[in-house]
Amino acid sequence: MTNRQVSKKQEQRTEQTEGPELPPTAWAVLGLLSFPGERTGYDLKKWADASLRFFYWSPAISQIYAELRRLEAAGYATSRRSGPEEPRTKRRYAITEAGRAALAAWAGTDGGPVVLKHPLLLRVWLGHLAAPERLRTLVEEHIAHTRAELAAVREALAHAEDVDAWAHPRVALRWSERQHHAELELAEAMLEDLRELARQGGDDAPTQG
Amino acid sequence: MTNRQVSKKQEQRTEQTEGPELPPTAWAVLGLLSFPGERTGYDLKKWADASLRFFYWSPAISQIYAELRRLEAAGYATSRRSGPEEPRTKRRYAITEAGRAALAAWAGTDGGPVVLKHPLLLRVWLGHLAAPERLRTLVEEHIAHTRAELAAVREALAHAEDVDAWAHPRVALRWSERQHHAELELAEAMLEDLRELARQGGDDAPTQG
DNA sequence: ATCCTCATGTAAGCTGTTACATGATTCC
DNA sequence: GGAATCATGTAACAGCTTACATGAGGAT
Incomplete structure (x- = not known):
């Protein structure tokens, strides 16, 4: 040995x-x-x-x-x-x-708070510095990427099907599937918010760069 | 790429x-x-x-x-x-x-992937090792905590109201409000999944101390 | 022949946290 | 007078990532 x-x-x-x-x-x-x-x-x-x-x-x-x-x-x-x-x-x-x-x-222990670092949101938060259209493009790219991730989650889920020992991993992956779905809706809603913002204060858009 | x-x-x-x-x-x-x-x-x-x-x-x-x-x-x-x-x-x-x-x-840069570290999910994923009831308690605690966070987000939103310069931070906070709401629904759905799991394979619950 | 995947590591270095040190001011 | 908050830092070090080193086996 x-x-x-x-x-x-x-x-x-x-x-x-x-x-x-x-x-x-x-x-x-x-x-x-x-x-x-x-x-x-x-x-x-x-x-x-x-x-x-x-x-x-x-x-x-x-x-x-x-x-x-x-x-x-x-x-x-x-x-x-x-x-x-x-x-x-x-x-x-x-x-x-x-x-x-x-x-x-x-x-069985309390794991403490969720860590969420969302680089896209950081950029939206700083939206007053960006060209509105560029911002929306970033959101759309995020949506595309999230869709791909969702597909990957589903693949993982399919792979875990029907195996008894993986019942709990399956629950976690199901959560993840729904989470990605929610992320898509969140991004769409934010896109709407951004469009609405552009409609209102359409002047102050920085166009440099 | x-x-x-x-x-x-x-x-x-x-x-x-x-x-x-x-x-x-x-x-x-x-x-x-x-x-x-x-x-x-x-x-x-x-x-x-x-x-x-x-x-x-x-x-x-x-x-x-x-x-x-x-x-x-x-x-x-x-x-x-x-x-x-x-x-x-x-x-x-x-x-x-x-x-x-x-x-x-x-x-204006692509910020790369979202970082999500969900300690609760890690525990659910490992659910085969835990007492099912304990697991559900953890999820419920998470829900309670998330509700408190949601309230904090709303407070931040209220605080940012009507200030022109904070239009984009407001979009980010609105996203966050919806995100916390989604997190609650996700947790509730997972709780249902866990209950369903318990109903089916109710025997294999580890009860060791 | 060459490149990709398998497979395991070492070393350098940065990010970020906790714990600590210090001192002023405000509130009760 | 004592506690909490304001305000700014230093030091130690854990945690991770990237880049690098190495080598075998399989595929084209």
């Missing part, structure tokens, strides 16, 4: 109930691992890109590798290196019982 | 004189400054807490001070220290012409 050695040192000082404090990303990665099957960091990244990112976020691959090492050090995951029986050498990770317990405890 | 995140070796320079590249936070702070009036860092923080945060995010006060210094160094803002005519010594910032021009150029 060629796994990284986890010294027993950290086990000794931490109380049974409280592991080390981990950032949300670590829990997200551990969450990926909590579904059946062993996975490589590379696998996890693809999984995250295809589904996690719609309601949370997909960490950089290097970050995933880092979190996996941290999780293993914490005793929440184990890994083993594939031997010569496989074409490629890869390290597969699996969640441990301690990891599952810690994750379950964390999942 | 658009010119979003090209950056590789494409180090082709655009011939226009471009100021230093700034992070979105700097633009947000400069944006705060782009509305009429001189303001202190402290003022800006309150402004951001009361309105920017609903659709973007409110930086830490220490970060605001840092960005202001950076903006001044870039020539996008000027500051002057208040003299003895005022009770407190404070540093007031104002946007410069160069700053306004740079900000306007930036505002």
Whole structure:
């Protein structure tokens, strides 16, 4: 066995109930691992890109590798290196019982406020500086992009169909589908607001640039 | 692909004189400054807490001070220290012409994808590990919190009423009002989904402590 | 032959947060 | 007199991203 050695040192000082404090990303990665099957960091990244990112976020691959090492050090995951029986050498990770317990405890926790950073809204907010038409174009591009994302969510949903173990991920993706739909309506309504603004104060439009 | 995140070796320079590249936070702070009036860092923080945060995010006060210094160094803002005519010594910032021009150029730019990190969804996604009832409680708490936020958005909107210079911030806040409303409906729908899930596979509920 | 995907990492560096330090003013 | 708010910063450091390094296997 060629796994990284986890010294027993950290086990000794931490109380049974409280592991080390981990950032949300670590829990997200551990969450990926909590579904059946062993996975490589590379696998996890693809999984995250295809589904996690719609309601949370997909960490950089290097970050995933880092979190996996941290999780293993914490005793929440184990890994083993594939031997010569496989074409490629890869390290597969699996969640441990301690990891599952810690994750379950964390999942029952209040996660705090939603983080929403909407670059488009920042620009609309600054609309007094922009050419109104350009602003509307930005909104329309956002709508187009959101439509594409919605299609991707639906693809993820289709992929998760009928698998028992994925009932909750399915709920999350359904939420995400509706969320993208709402985002489209929100953008359309804002477009209307912007048009209305242009109709009223149509003079003060900066046309520089 | 658009010119979003090209950056590789494409180090082709655009011939226009471009100021230093700034992070979105700097633009947000400069944006705060782009509305009429001189303001202190402290003022800006309150402004951001009361309105920017609903659709973007409110930086830490220490970060605001840092960005202001950076903006001044870039020539996008000027500051002057208040003299003895005022009770407190404070540093007031104002946007410069160069700053306004740079900000306007930036505002016409494609801002890239929305960042959405929804801690609640992360937990729902991991629902197979949680007690179903606990999960529903978390969603209900989220709903209560969102209602409070919605009230805060409405307060900000009321505060921005009838001021000509704030027409665009008002559009952004209106978007935010609708967004919070949508968030409530999304959460209610998810609650229904979770109840439905519980009705079907009601057995597999983990009840460990 | 070459390019793409698989696969795993290291290093540098920036963004941004928390905690801390400092002091004045206002309110009760 | 004490607390809250106003007001501005510094320092330490966590968290992440990008760029880079490396190499094998599969496809054209």
